[in-house]
Amino acid sequence: xxxxxxxxxxxxxLGSGAGGTVRLIKASTxxxxxxxxxxxxxxxxxxxxxxxxxxxxxxEFCVGSALKHVNVIETVDIVSDHGxxxxxxxxxxxxxxxxxxxxxxxxxxxxCVFRQICDGVDYLHGMGLAHRDLKLDNxxxxxDNVVKLIDFGTATVxxxxxxxxxxxxxIVGSDPYLAPEVLNAPVYDPRKTDVWSIGIIFMCMxxxxxxxxxxxxxxxPSYRLFVQSHPELCEKPP
Numbered sequence: 001x002x003x004x005x006x007x008x009x010x011x012x013x014l015g016s017g018a019g020g021t022v023r024l025i026k027a028s029t030x031x032x033x034x035x036x037x038x039x040x041x042x043x044x045x046x047x048x049x050x051x052x053x054x055x056x057x058x059x060e061f062c063v064g065s066a067l068k069h070v071n072v073i074e075t076v077d078i079v080s081d082h083g084x085x086x087x088x089x090x091x092x093x094x095x096x097x098x099x100x101x102x103x104x105x106x107x108x109x110x111x112c113v114f115r116q117i118c119d120g121v122d123y124l125h126g127m128g129l130a131h132r133d134l135k136l137d138n139x140x141x142x143x144d145n146v147v148k149l150i151d152f153g154t155a156t157v158x159x160x161x162x163x164x165x166x167x168x169x170x171i172v173g174s175d176p177y178l179a180p181e182v183l184n185a186p187v188y189d190p191r192k193t194d195v196w197s198i199g200i201i202f203m204c205m206x207x208x209x210x211x212x213x214x215x216x217x218x219x220x221p222s223y224r225l226f227v228q229s230h231p232e233l234c235e236k237p238p
Contacts, residue, residue: 007036007088018042019060019153024091034091057085059071063152064089068126068196071120073140073148074125092140092148100136100205107203113139116147117198124149128159130168130190135177136204148156157213158190165189176200176210 003025004010011024020042027034041060044053064075064087077088096113099105105113117139124131131138132154140148154172158165167187171178179196181188203211210220226233 003038003079003084003086006079007038011035017151017153019151025088037073037089037091039087041087060153060155061085061087063155067124067127067152069120069123071116071147071149072123073150089150090148092142092146094141094143095135095137096139096141096147096201099141100208102139103208105205109145110202112145113141113147114198114202117149117201120147120149121194121198124155125191125194126160128157130156130158130194131197132156132168132172132190132194133174133177134194134201135174136201137174139201152205156190168193173197175214176212178215179237180215183214 007025008028009026011026014022014037020040020185022037022039025038029067061078074090075087079086118171138151140150156168169187170191171182173182177200181191182193200221212220214220215223217227
């Protein structure tokens with residue numbers, strides 16, 4: 001299918017990262033006139049086989065299209081156009097980072113937003129999926145203040161029905177939001193690291209800054225001070 005024929009005019013670039021570029025597209029009045037966010041999947045990398053590339057594209061799109069929850073961005077369509085792959089999603093115009101940094105959120109609004117993030121993450125975990133890159137920039141808001149989680153490029157399945165938990169490994173995520181075990185442990189439970197990340201999101205909404213740059217005792221004095229002030233957090237649970 002040809003993207004612009006099917007959906008209409010391309011608009012501005014909303015953001016780009018390792019996984020691809022996200023742009024706006026406005027459907028023609030005939031097609032309903034809705035605005036969508038469209039992710040163009042990154043090109044195939046040098047040394048990456050066509051099969052590997054297809055597998056990665058398919059995995060991310062399958063995750064997107066399988067998720068149906070009010071606090072998770074909806075994947076509307078998947079389009080292949082002359083070797084390019086596009087994921088068409090509902091568009092929510094506000095990113096939470098900008099909303100928080102504007103300083104206009106009241107405490108009740110912060111609690112309401114946080115509750116919605118928790119609901120979205122609880123849904124993902126119930127589906128056996130961990131997000132692994134939860135941060136303010138990966139939460140967007142609609143005009144009627146509904147919060148949606150976005151970007152499942154680093155999401156991982158930690159549970160298949162009837163199987164044991166699959167631990168995660170490797171440093172995945174954004175420095176200030178990382179849980180300490182992501183840096184220090186060979187394997188970890190990705191549900192718990194997601195929960196840590198939403199704790200940091202909550203702190204950022206209250207403080208309007210990061211509590212520390214990275215949860216590393218050696219290099220980050222703010223994090224070191226936090227750990228020293230809370231020795232009970234360092235005790236292994238019985």
